[in-house]
Amino acid sequence: MEFEPVIGFEVHTELKTRTKVWCGCSTRFGAPPNTQVCPVCLGMPGSLPVLNRQAFEIALKVALALKCDVPERTNFDRKNYYYPDLPKNYQISQQYAPLGRDGEFAIELPDGSARTIGIDNIHLEEDAGKNIHPEGQAHVDYSLVDLNRAGTPLLEIVTRPDLTGKEEAEAFMRGMKAFLEYLDASDCKMQEGRLRFELNISMRPKGSDVLGQKVEVKNLNSMAVVLKCIDAEIERQSEVLAGGGRVAQETRLWDEEKMVTRTMRSKETAYDYRYFPDPDLVDVAIDAAMRERVTAMIPELPIARRVRFIERYEIPEYDARVLTSQRQLAEYFESAVAAQANPKAIANWMMTEMKSRLNEMGEDATADDFPVRPQALAELVRLIDDGTITGKIAKQVFPEMVESGKSPAAIVEEKGLKPLDEGSLEPIVRKVMAENPKMVEDLKGGKKKAIGGLMGQIMRATGGKANPALVTPMIERLIEEA
Numbered sequence: 274m275e276f277e278p279v280i281g282f283e284v285h286t287e288l289k290t291r292t293k294v295w296c297g298c299s300t301r302f303g304a305p306p307n308t309q310v311c312p313v314c315l316g317m318p319g320s321l322p323v324l325n326r327q328a329f330e331i332a333l334k335v336a337l338a339l340k341c342d343v344p345e346r347t348n349f350d351r352k353n354y355y356y357p358d359l360p361k362n363y364q365i366s367q368q369y370a371p372l373g374r375d376g377e378f379a380i381e382l383p384d385g386s387a388r389t390i391g392i393d394n395i396h397l398e399e400d401a402g403k404n405i406h407p408e409g410q411a412h413v414d415y416s417l418v419d420l421n422r423a424g425t426p427l428l429e430i431v432t433r434p435d436l437t438g439k440e441e442a443e444a445f446m447r448g449m450k451a452f453l454e455y456l457d458a459s460d461c462k463m464q465e466g467r468l469r470f471e472l473n474i475s476m477r478p479k480g481s482d483v484l485g486q487k488v489e490v491k492n493l494n495s496m497a498v499v500l501k502c503i504d505a506e507i508e509r510q511s512e513v514l515a516g517g518g519r520v521a522q523e524t525r526l527w528d529e530e531k532m533v534t535r536t537m538r539s540k541e542t543a544y545d546y547r548y549f550p551d552p553d554l555v556d557v558a559i560d561a562a563m564r565e566r567v568t569a570m571i572p573e574l575p576i577a578r579r580v581r582f583i584e585r586y587e588i589p590e591y592d593a594r595v596l597t598s599q600r601q602l603a604e605y606f607e608s609a610v611a612a613q614a615n616p617k618a619i620a621n622w623m624m625t626e627m628k629s630r631l632n633e634m635g636e637d638a639t640a641d642d643f644p645v646r647p648q649a650l651a652e653l654v655r656l657i658d659d660g661t662i663t664g665k666i667a668k669q670v671f672p673e674m675v676e677s678g679k680s681p682a683a684i685v686e687e688k689g690l691k692p693l694d695e696g697s698l699e700p701i702v703r704k705v706m707a708e709n710p711k712m713v714e715d716l717k718g719g720k721k722k723a724i725g726g727l728m729g730q731i732m733r734a735t736g737g738k739a740n741p742a743l744v745t746p747m748i749e750r751l752i753e754e755a
């Protein structure tokens with residue numbers, strides 16, 4: 274029997290607010306341990322939480338952008354469990370009246386087709402602290418806890434099990450990250466844990482619509498790891514089922530070293546958490562005025578922006594797709610074009626040279642981190658378009674711009690990279706033609722392609738400083754004169 278995977282996600286994202294969700298402590302990443310804490314986020318007796326309005330509005334914006342049903346009143350519940358990184362011994366979350374239910378999210382697959390993934394619910398809660406297990410030291414039999422993160426606003430988006438394989442899972446994760454970035458809901462830095470994907474996956478006989486027993490997997494800290502984990506679970510569950518066994522209901526952890534998942538705990542249910550409404554927090558009314566105001570904060574989203582890029586800048590669909598895959602990339606493109614440069618040329622530079630540099634900078638790097646500003650890239654494109662430098666020289670100038678941050682014009686001036694004028698060019702062209710009589714004969718005989726060979730030789734001889742717009746007529750003229 275053949276099996277197919279059924280996949281859903283729980284997406285956790287830390288919202289982009291300056292302060293925590295129930296107190297005024299900073300949410301900045303990387304501060305010394307336990308320096309961003311107060312009685313509220315330390316769970317001291319007698320302290321009372323106050324809802325961060327901005328966190329609530331961002332969460333509501335995401336719920337509305339996901340086309341969720343948003344209730345007229347929402348409130349918060351306590352999810353009770355004990356763990357060292359949770360000083361209150363409960364997490365404030367939403368169980369009975371979450372911010373949104375029954376939403377949808379469109380994903381696009383590499384072949385250009387689209388699918389809609391159901392959103393079961395979306396709710397606002399708080400992040401926990403972080404347990405630190407000192408490693409590499411002898412006789413360490415303790416763990417440390419850093420509560421700087423405790424109380425950071427956390428949004429959980431729970432999808433329906435609508436994804437049917439790795440390709441769709443990847444499209445979902447990329448799409449969701451871009452969506453949250455566009456909404457300015459989170460900075461989505463996965464390495465800092467600002468965006469986390471938890472996977473649930475089950476297998477069923479191919480073509481069946483009955484769901485198998487799902488397994489949840491945690492500890493997945495990058496998209497690449499999620500994809501590896503999907504492969505590993507498909508293999509493991511298929512083996513269990515093919516052997517006539519049953520997949521256990523449990524939560525598993527990803528073991529990056531062994532590239533397998535292992536049992537963390539048998540799956541708890543909602544009853545185990547003894548949810549009850551938090552008596553310290555009041556209900557929040559979501560009236561029409563608030564709904565309208567927050568809806569107005571939803572910006573142009575990736576698909577709409579792509580359509581506009583194709584129409585307005587007349588760039589190919591593929592280019593528009595790449596450029597709108599990240600908000601920062603799309604904004605970079607528009608800034609560069611606004612600085613008077615040819616859109617297609619800007620797109621080409623961004624999709625090749627810039628993208629490979631960004632990849633080297635790591636998974637979380639965005640166009641905002643790129644050392645060359647859009648105005649400088651626009652200037653480089655203009656220098657090529659007005660014939661000041663050749664495309665070949667531009668390829669030498671660009672890395673220099675990345676390293677030094679200097680303007681392209683300054684680099685061209687400093688390094689003497691301007692193309693040769695006709696006077697200096699002609700002796701070189703004559704010499705190359707004399708050395709390549711066969712190519713010259715071919716050209717005379719009407720083989721137009723032969724000019725490419727000559728051009729290559731001339732480029733080599735001038736170190737790329739020959740302007741093709743000058744060279745081509747010069748070769749033709751010299752042949753005629755001969």
Ligand SMILES: [Zn+2]
Pocket residue numbers: 293296297298309310311312313314315424
């Ligand atoms: Zn605090």
